[in-house]
Amino acid sequence: MPLVHVAIVGAGIIGLATALELRSRGATITLIDPAPGLGASHAAAGMLAPSAETTWGQGKLNALLSASARAYPEFIDAVQLASGVRPAFIQNSTLVVAAQPADREALVELIDLQDSLGLPVKRLLGTEARALEPALAANIAGAVLCPDDHQVDPRSLITILLEALKENLLVEPVAGLLRVGERTIGVRTGSGTNIHADQVLLATGMGQIPGVPRLPIRPVYGEILRVQGSAEHPLLRHTVRGIVHRRPVYLVPRADGSLVLGASSREDGDARVNLGEVTTLLENARRLVPGIVDTTLNEVIARARPTTFDDIPLLGRLDEGLVISTGYSRHGVLLTPLGARLGAQLLLGEPFDAQLAGIVDPHRLSSQDFGIARTHL
Ligand SMILES: Cc1cc2nc3c(=O)[nH]c(=O)nc-3n(C[C@H](O)[C@H](O)[C@H](O)COP(=O)(O)OP(=O)(O)OC[C@H]3O[C@@H](n4cnc5c(N)ncnc54)[C@H](O)[C@@H]3O)c2cc1C
Known part of the structure; x- marks a missing residue:
């Protein structure tokens, strides 16, 4: 199989964890962020509370929270295996x-x-x-x-991930997407460097890329x-x-x-x-x-x-070369294992859990909410 190169815009907890997952699946990655780890992920308490955060009328969100909480111990083990350091994950209820x-x-x-x-x-x-x-x-x-509601220190997790991925990190903003017709083929950085990639992941949280229409977040x-x-x-x-x-x-x-x-x-x-x-x-x-x-x-x-309007992330493909993984609302740390795995599977064209992917699919929003081409969806 040819080596797939993925450019990841945003090194918050979602971009970093997806990068690690991609690397473990054999992809090469470039992470680009002017302030790695200092967005929402820097503030988060790190509660992994699918039960305490259960909400009436939010069955789909509850299903995501429970699925990701179940995946947490394995995710922590994978981070430890890749980095040699164990994140501060405490099962204290x-x-x-x-x-x-x-x-x-x-x-x-x-x-x-x-x-x-x-x-x-x-x-x-x-x-x-x-x-x-x-x-x-x-x-x-x-x-x-x-x-079953536990906690992780997001800062410990981010420090470990940044250290493990430092060879792949560019500390500067992304100023635009490179596109050919309706396909994204890479990114242009703030200093004017063009980075060509087979796939691009936008994991920018609240961040905005100039020229890309604002996502509904x-x-x-x-x-x-x-x-x-x-x-x-x-x-x-x-x-x-x-x-x-x-x-x-x-x-x-x-x-x-x-x-x-x-x-x-x-x-x-x-x-x-x-x-x-x-x-x-x-x-x-x-x-x-x-x-x-x-x-x-x-x-x-x-x-x-x-x-997002329904507190559920936007994770899905926008064109043949572009996937978004953002809008994690108040549950981004808990949803990290699920978001990283599903994001990597979508980017690499691997089989994925269609039920969970359907819940986070950005196309649940109306077409006016996206200005990026969606022809190939
Ligand atoms: C006070 C508070 C408490 C929270 N507590 C919890 C909790 O207990 N449990 C839980 O599960 N969740 C919690 N959350 C939610 C959680 O923090 C977020 O859902 C999660 O951090 C989102 O991660 P992210 O990687 O998508 O975004 P971010 O961490 O914001 O990362 C986005 C990154 O993109 C970068 N970026 C933006 N624009 C560009 C650009 N143009 N070019 C390159 N890079 C760019 C930014 O610099 C940033 O580093 C909390 C949030 C807050 C604010």
């Missing part, structure tokens, strides 16, 4: 907690849905939850344990904090997701005693950190886990989640 009686309704709705899908969850009284996590507030109104900004607690006496062992005054907040404990505290959700187009959102997150986190006030601040940032 998740507690979803209702702060007060008024929040119990949302918790009961979630549990009903989880039950109807046969997800393995365990209802807990407030006292039982506190027995598992003594740092929880004394007056919480109830909880559910999601034993909107920015949903999130503030997120990283705080430092004690490694010897960790504040939490499980990931804790809370519903406080019907607003979500989460705390994700890492092995070094630090915690990720997130995240807000706003669509005001402002990329800066909003202090009102940070204040609400801190107040709600304190309501659930009062000891959070004894930690110190490591970082607070905001990033945009590249979001």
Whole structure:
């Protein structure tokens, strides 16, 4: 079989993981990104929570989340095999907690849905939850344990992938696509270099390529904090997701005693950190886990989640030489194994799971949403 060369635009978690998958299948790759790993993937908490994030009316998305969660252990092993380093993947389960009686309704709705899908969850009284996590507030109104919802540190994953792929990385923007008729044949970089490729993958998250019509993705900004607690006496062992005054907040404990505290959700187009959102997150986190006030601040940032109208990614072929893999919304880290495998299969013309591919197919959008030629689809 001739060697296939793939140009990958965007070295976020999706572009990087797809690159590794392609390389393991024998393709050669060129990754191009002016700020590798510093987009949405740099902010993400890394919750792998198909159960806690189950949503009514989102059966297709739920199916994707579960499929990708099942693939995670194998994906982590593959990254370790390729790089010699194991990413910080922790199977520590998740507690979803209702702060007060008024929040119990949302918790009961979630549990009903989880039950109807046969997800393995365990209802807990407030006292039982506190027995598992003594740092929880004394007056919480109830909880559910999601034993299969785990976490990975996306920054550890990205650092390992970038190191493993550094020989294939160009640190500059892509300024346009090279096209012959209706087929994409490569990319032009910001410095004017033409890179010819058998296939091009656009994994640009919110990023825009000049001359390529805007994809139907909107920015949903999130503030997120990283705080430092004690490694010897960790504040939490499980990931804790809370519903406080019907607003979500989460705390994700890492092995070094630090915690990720997130995240807000706003669509005001402002990329800066909003202090009102940070204040609400801190107040709600304190309501659930009062000891959070004894930690110190490591970082607070905001990033945009590249979001589609149905929260489902856009992953599919746009012309004979062009595939897109973007719009991973709030689930991109969880969906990485699935997105990387399916993306690589589509790019290399290998057999793929048609049911999952049908869910993410960009052609579920109306034809006006795409300006790129779609003649060969
Ligand atoms: C606050 C927050 C918390 C989150 N928490 C979670 C979580 O717990 N679990 C989860 O599953 N998901 C989470 N997410 C969602 C997740 O972060 C995203 O879905 C995921 O990171 C998307 O990855 P990506 O590679 O598609 O995009 P990105 O990481 O944004 O990468 C896109 C890359 O493309 C590059 N690029 C853009 N334009 C160009 C160009 N013209 N030329 C070359 N390169 C270009 C950018 O520089 C960037 O590096 C969270 C998101 C946020 C904001």
